[in-house]
Amino acid sequence: MEILSLFIRWLHITAAVTWIGGNLTMSMVIVPYFKRTVSPVQRIKLLTQIGKGFEPIVWGCVLILIFSGLFNIFASGVLGSPNLIGPFMRTLGIKLILVLILIVLTGIHAFIMGPRLSQAVDALEPNTEALPEHVDKMRAQMALVSSIIGVLSLLVVLAAAALRLGI
Numbered sequence: 001m002e003i004l005s006l007f008i009r010w011l012h013i014t015a016a017v018t019w020i021g022g023n024l025t026m027s028m029v030i031v032p033y034f035k036r037t038v039s040p041v042q043r044i045k046l047l048t049q050i051g052k053g054f055e056p057i058v059w060g061c062v063l064i065l066i067f068s069g070l071f072n073i074f075a076s077g078v079l080g081s082p083n084l085i086g087p088f089m090r091t092l093g094i095k096l097i098l099v100l101i102l103i104v105l106t107g108i109h110a111f112i113m114g115p116r117l118s119q120a121v122d123a124l125e126p127n128t129e130a131l132p133e134h135v136d137k138m139r140a141q142m143a144l145v146s147s148i149i150g151v152l153s154l155l156v157v158l159a160a161a162a163l164r165l166g167i
Contacts, residue, residue, distance in 0.1 A: 005075050012068035015061040016160070020153040022054055027150050040131045041121055044139065048118045055110055062103055069099075087167055095159035102152045105145055113142045 030050065034043040073079065078088060117138045124135070131139060 001075075005072075008068045008071045008075070011064055012072060015064035015068070016157070019058055019061040019065070020157065022057065023146075023150055023153055026050070026054075027146060039129050040136075040139070041124060041128050044117060044121045044131075048114065048121075051110070051114060058106065058110070062106075065099070069096075088163065091159055091162045091167060095156060095163065098152055098156045098159060102149060102156060105149050105152070109142065109145050109149065113138070113145060117142055 026047075031043075031047065034046060038046065073092070078092075117135070120135045120138060121131075124132070
C-alpha cells in the first residue's frame with residue numbers, strides 16, 4: 001500500500017506542477033515576450049494556438065488531480081478521525097474550494113472566452129495591427145481571468161504546503 005500511496009502522491013504533485021507551471025510559464029515568459037515582439041492581433045493568434053495545444057494537458061492534469069486527491073484524502077484516514085473538524089480539515093476545505101474555483105475559471109477561459117476572442121480576431125481584416133475596442137475589451141477580460149487563475153494557483157500551492165505542515 002505504501003508504494004501505491006507514493007505513486008499516487010507523485011502523480012498528484014506532477015499533475016499540479018505541470019498545470020500550474022504551464023500557467024506561470026505562459027503568464028511570466030511567453031505573454032511578455034509576445035507583447036514586445038508581435039502585434040496584438042498576431043499575439044492573440046499565437047497564444048490561441050499555444051493554449052489549444054496545452055488544453056489536453058491541462059484537463060488531463062485536472063482529472064489526475066481529482067482522482068489522486070480523492071485517493072489521498074481517503075488513504076490519509078482523516079475522514080475516520082475523531083479530529084475531523086480541525087485545522088487540517090479547514091485547510092483542506094479551503095484548498096478544495098480554491099481548486100473548484102480554479103477549475104471553473106479555467107473552463108470559462110478555455111471554452112468560452114478563448115473561442116470568442118479567437119473568433120473576433122479571425123473576423124478582423126488580415127492586415128489589422130491594432131485591436132478594435134470591443135476586441136481589446138475581450139482581451140483585457142481574458143487577461144484578468146488569467147491573472148486570477150495565476151493567483152488562485154499559487155494559493156492552492158500555499159494551502160498544499162499548509163496541509164503538509166498540519167496548519
